[in-house]
Amino acid sequence: MKKNLVIVESPAKAKTIERFLGKDYKVMSSYGHIRDLKKKELSINETTMVPEYEIPDEKQKLVKELRLQAQKADKVWLASDEDREGEAISWHLCEVLGLDEEKTSRIVFHEITKPAILKAIENPRHIDMNLVNAQQARRVLDRLVGFKLSPVLWRKIKPALSAGRVQSVAVRLIVEREREIQAFQSEPYFRITAVFEAPNGTFRAELDQRFKTHDEALAFLQQCKDATFNVGNITKKPVKRTPAPPFTTSTLQQEAARKLGFTVSQTMMVAQRLYESGRITYMRTDSVNLSSLAINSSKEEILGQFGEAYSRPRNFQTHSKGAQEAHEAIRPTYMNAVTIEGTAQERRLYDLIWKRTIASQMADAELEKTTIEIPVLCANAGSPAAAPKFIAQGEVVKFDGFLKVYRESTDDETTDSQEESMLPAVKEGDLIRRQEITATERFTQSPIRYTEASLVKKLEELGIGRPSTYAPTISTIQQREYVVKGDKKGEERSFSIDTLKDQKIASKTKKEVVGNEKGKLLPTDIGTVVNDFLMQHFPDIMDYNFTARVEQEFDQIAEGKEGWAEAMSSFNKDFEPTVDRVINERSEHKAGERTLGIDPQTGRNVTVKIGRFGPVAQIGTADENQKPRFAQLPSDKSIETITLEEALELFRLPRTIGQYEGDDVVIGTGRFGPYVLHQKKYVSLPKGSDPLTITLDEAVALIDEKRQQEQQRHLKTFDEDPKLEVLNGRYGPYLAYDGKNFRLTKAQQAKAQEMTYEECMKIVKKA
Numbered sequence: 001m002k003k004n005l006v007i008v009e010s011p012a013k014a015k016t017i018e019r020f021l022g023k024d025y026k027v028m029s030s031y032g033h034i035r036d037l038k039k040k041e042l043s044i045n046e047t048t049m050v051p052e053y054e055i056p057d058e059k060q061k062l063v064k065e066l067r068l069q070a071q072k073a074d075k076v077w078l079a080s081d082e083d084r085e086g087e088a089i090s091w092h093l094c095e096v097l098g099l100d101e102e103k104t105s106r107i108v109f110h111e112i113t114k115p116a117i118l119k120a121i122e123n124p125r126h127i128d129m130n131l132v133n134a135q136q137a138r139r140v141l142d143r144l145v146g147f148k149l150s151p152v153l154w155r156k157i158k159p160a161l162s163a164g165r166v167q168s169v170a171v172r173l174i175v176e177r178e179r180e181i182q183a184f185q186s187e188p189y190f191r192i193t194a195v196f197e198a199p200n201g202t203f204r205a206e207l208d209q210r211f212k213t214h215d216e217a218l219a220f221l222q223q224c225k226d227a228t229f230n231v232g233n234i235t236k237k238p239v240k241r242t243p244a245p246p247f248t249t250s251t252l253q254q255e256a257a258r259k260l261g262f263t264v265s266q267t268m269m270v271a272q273r274l275y276e277s278g279r280i281t282y283m284r285t286d287s288v289n290l291s292s293l294a295i296n297s298s299k300e301e302i303l304g305q306f307g308e309a310y311s312r313p314r315n316f317q318t319h320s321k322g323a324q325e326a327h328e329a330i331r332p333t334y335m336n337a338v339t340i341e342g343t344a345q346e347r348r349l350y351d352l353i354w355k356r357t358i359a360s361q362m363a364d365a366e367l368e369k370t371t372i373e374i375p376v377l378c379a380n381a382g383s384p385a386a387a388p389k390f391i392a393q394g395e396v397v398k399f400d401g402f403l404k405v406y407r408e409s410t411d412d413e414t415t416d417s418q419e420e421s422m423l424p425a426v427k428e429g430d431l432i433r434r435q436e437i438t439a440t441e442r443f444t445q446s447p448i449r450y451t452e453a454s455l456v457k458k459l460e461e462l463g464i465g466r467p468s469t470y471a472p473t474i475s476t477i478q479q480r481e482y483v484v485k486g487d488k489k490g491e492e493r494s495f496s497i498d499t500l501k502d503q504k505i506a507s508k509t510k511k512e513v514v515g516n517e518k519g520k521l522l523p524t525d526i527g528t529v530v531n532d533f534l535m536q537h538f539p540d541i542m543d544y545n546f547t548a549r550v551e552q553e554f555d556q557i558a559e560g561k562e563g564w565a566e567a568m569s570s571f572n573k574d575f576e577p578t579v580d581r582v583i584n585e586r587s588e589h590k591a592g593e594r595t596l597g598i599d600p601q602t603g604r605n606v607t608v609k610i611g612r613f614g615p616v617a618q619i620g621t622a623d624e625n626q627k628p629r630f631a632q633l634p635s636d637k638s639i640e641t642i643t644l645e646e647a648l649e650l651f652r653l654p655r656t657i658g659q660y661e662g663d664d665v666v667i668g669t670g671r672f673g674p675y676v677l678h679q680k681k682y683v684s685l686p687k688g689s690d691p692l693t694i695t696l697d698e699a700v701a702l703i704d705e706k707r708q709q710e711q712q713r714h715l716k717t718f719d720e721d722p723k724l725e726v727l728n729g730r731y732g733p734y735l736a737y738d739g740k741n742f743r744l745t746k747a748q749q750a751k752a753q754e755m756t757y758e759e760c761m762k763i764v765k766k767a
Contacts, residue, residue: 005073007066007093009080012276013112017079020114021121028069030080034059035092037139042147044140046572049565051140055096063096070097075105077124082108082327083284084138084558085468087131094127101127110282111333112275134558140568141165141550145541148579149534155583157529157591158610162480166465166473168534169547171482173458174450175523175531182641184446188495190217191442194390195435196229196374201424202435205374205392214496217439220388221500223378224437231430232373232389239395241365243402245288245316246329246357249467250460252283255356257453258409260348263485264452268471270349271330279340280353281328284467286460288316288329290360297335298361310401312363331357359406366399370423374432394423434500441495449488449520463548482527490516525615525639529592537582540574597644602626606647608639614671615639617647632670658696665699667691678703720757724764737764 004025008014011029018027035053037043043052055063070076076099078090086108094101105124109116142165149163192207211217247255252271256262262270271283290298295313302311316329332354340350374390397403426432450458456470465473477483490513498507523531535542556562593609596617604620611618611630615638620628631650633642654668654677666677667685674691676683676699683706685691689698715733716726725736733752735742742764744752 003074004077005069005075006077006079009086009089010272010276012273016112016276016278017117020117026069026073028066030066030089030093031059031062033089033092034063034066034096037143042143044143049140049568049572051136051143053092066093067097070099075103077105077107077121078127079107079109079120081284082110082282083468084131084135087128088135091127091129091132110285110327111280112278113333116333130560131558133564134554137557137564137568138554140564141571144568144572144575148575149538149541152537152579152583153530153533156587157533158526158612161526161530163530163534164473164476165541165550166459166469166547167476167480167482168531168542169464169544170455170459170473171477171523171527171531172535172542172544173455174477174483174521175528177447177450178523178528180447181449186443186446188212188441188443190214190439192217192220192390192437192439194374194437196390196392197433197435198231198424198426198430200426203372203392203394203423205372205390207376208389208391211439214441214498217441218498218505221437221439221498221505224376224434224500225503227376227378227434229374229390229432229434230377231426231428231432232375233371234373234426234428235371237369238398239367239369241367241401241403243359243362243364243406244356244408246290246331246360247353248286248288248318248329249284250286250456250470252330252353253456253470254453255409256349256352257451259352262345262349264456264474265471266345267349270343270345274340274342274346274350274353277342278333279337279342279346279350280333281331283330285327285330286467287318287327289318289327290315290331290357291328294328294331294335294357295361298358301335301338301358302362306362306404309399310362310404312401313361316360329357355406359402362402362405363399365397365401365403368396368398370394370396372423372426392423396422437500439496439498441497443493443495443514446515449517449522451520452485455521462544463551464544466551477527480527481524482530483521483523485519486522488515488517488520488522490514525592525633526610528638528640529610533591538578592639594639596642596647599648606644608633608642608647610639617642617650619651634669634673635671653691655692657694657699660696660700660703665696665703667694667699676702681706715753716755718757718760721761724757724760726752726755726760735760735763742767 004021006014006017006021006025006027007030008017008027009030009032011031014027014029018025021027035055037051038054039056043054044050045052076097078093080086080089080093087106090106093099094104104127106127107120107124109120145165146163150161153161153163190211190213192211194205194207195202196205207220211220244251249268253264253267256267257264268283271280274280275283295315299311299313330353332350335354335357338354340347342350370393372392372394374392375387376389377387448454452474455474459465459470459473478485492511492513494509494511496507496509498505531542540546553562553567557564557567590609593607596606596608598604599606599619602619604624604626607618609616609618611632613632615633617631617633618628620626622628629651631647631653633639633650637646650669653674654666656664656666658665660678663679668675668677669691672684674685674689676685676694678699681703683702685694685702713728714725715728718724723738726733727736732744732749734744737760744763748755748763
């Protein structure tokens with residue numbers, strides 16, 4: 001019998017820790033929380049604010065096993081994660097397993113290495129109820145908001161909607177950004193660049209002013225025909241660049257998105273695996289602090305790899321709003337492990353963390369920045385001091401320092417900045433020759449839509465959420481279909497380019513596509529309508545300051561400076577009457593409904609709104625003699641921007657174009673585009689096909705092609721059980737049984753069509 005039972009959160013962590021502790025320790029996993037609020041009821045006593053927890057059915061067997069092992073052990077150690085969520089898990093274990101809190105040891109560590117685990121065992125503590133209460137307060141507040149707001153949305157907008165405290169505010173940010181973009185009026189301006197020839201080479205420069213009109217730009221080029229160009233003021237100044245601090249949860253999510261193309265939840269999943277296998281420190285932190293051990297081992301690594309000049313040990317201070325759990329930044333557990341074994345994703349994320357950590361302990365980069373002024377001197381220019389100037393900038397790296405290892409990315413996607421380059425050696429007064437001067441029409445840029453990473457950055461800036469909440473918040477708003485991650489097609493526009501070469505000005509017009517965005521967060525119609533409704537009726541919940549203030553309140557509770565139940569009662573006292581008032585209010589219009597105008601054929605009103613299955617256009621109303629007609633809005637149209645003409649176009653479908661095999665062939669359009677409907681089966685129209693002109697022959701060809709594809713997909717069925725099938729998929733043959741899919745090995749795939757019923761069922765049962 002093992003004397004010690006250690007309970008951790010995840011099985012991967014359990015394996016790693018058991019290796020370190022030896023034969024007297026049994027390490028088991030609680031697989032996260034072992035109890036939670038009941039799913040289908042509020043599960044909070046509204047008088048006391050005390051939550052009513054239950055052990056879910058899927059955890060009953062595990063709890064029974066943990067109880068048995070806890071009774072057998074001489075000592076129980078609770079080793080869940082070191083944040084508030086982890087503290088709450090330990091407390092729930094104490095309560096459910098009937099452990100004596102005074103005799104139960106709580107141990108915490110922020111890296112899974114042998115020294116860290118042994119040190120934690122030597123320094124146990126008791127459960128910190130302040131941290132537990134901060135977690136309970138968050139859980140209770142989120143349940144109160146979600147549970148009470150959702151029925152309001154069902155009644156006023158559409159069934160099956162749900163609201164969340166932090167999620168609703170995140171959606172608000174995305175909706176507001178979309179409206180800023182829609183309202184933005186782009187204005188043209190003219191940027192002037194030049195290529196000059198000096199005795200030692202050519203270089204580029206940009207005029208220090210921009211022109212508003214084409215005429216002004218052309219007038220300036222005319223002026224330059226007779227102008228002379230001399231090198232004016234030259235300034236050289238040393239510039240130092242300091243490395244970025246080591247990663248916090250937020251900065252890791254942002255950099256992994258920019259550099260590796262990871263989603264926020266993907267980054268956290270990979271980081272969790274690296275932490276549990278002992279590769280990195282705990283991945284939920286808002287601290288940029290490094291331990292003295294990490295600083296010293298980084299120094300050794302830098303001295304060994306790069307030499308003395310590259311070493312500059314430093315400790316960073318955490319300045320983020322309401323930073324909690326003053327732990328370490330995210331760093332490798334062993335700095336001498338430059339690379340690791342693992343999946344491609346694990347290796348890439350680890351490499352990023354290692355480089356960022358090492359760079360933070362390296363010397364500043366030293367650069368020399370040179371600026372050359374070239375005044376435009378012509379007959380009517382007045383004094384040289386008042387003349388417009390071209391500015392050329394160049395940068396020379398004198399010492400690369402931390403740049404040898406790592407350069408931080410930014411979210412700034414504008415490309416309209418002065419390019420910096422190597423400059424030829426020139427001195428003040430040198431006469432230089434213009435090769436060409438170009439006036440290029442540019443346009444002011446609209447705000448940029450959020451990516452997952454830039455949304456995390458904004459939430460952190462506003463003090464909304466904490467390291468553990470960014471990833472679930474962003475996943476939830478997408479799962480609820482309030483926001484989609486998608487691409488926005490750009491629009492083509494023309495711009496003019498005028499170039500002065502020798503004494504001639506050549507003009508041409510070019511085309512460019514603008515506003516083409518990939519992987520951005522876009523609000524859906526439902527997300528926009530829900531946001532507007534909540535903004536109108538629950539402005540406090542949607543207030544950025546309120547959400548940030550609540551986070552600070554949780555911090556106060558975690559420090560034992562405020563009672564959690566009192567704080568929640570105070571919130572509920574104001575919130576409950578507002579919910580009652582809003583749910584009982586009568587309204588003539590459905591939330592989000594918009595009238596577009598009159599249908600010229602029938603004289604009936606045309607509106608758009610959220611219907612039971614999503615956004616719809618409607619002709620007529622229910623209180624008229626004639627039934628209203630409905631058409632689903634396609635995904636590229638929005639309730640906010642669709643025009644009357646575009647809405648009426650939707651009612652030209654569905655149209656019946658003939659019969660095939662005795663049944664109607666119907667062309668229609670839905671949320672995901674136009675389709676052919678025949679014998680209750682749908683076939684999508686190929687991209688570029690016009691649903692209003694497609695012929696019966698073309699539709700029949702599509703129906704037959706889809707049938708052929710289906711036949712090729714269904715490799716084998718079994719008389720013994722029609723639920724079992726061998727199907728052909730994207731990655732080769734696989735088994736499908738009772739709604740679930742089962743993988744086949746390469747060898748099994750090769751003989752998939754010859755497999756017997758018994759062989760297939762063996763694979764299903766084994767899985």
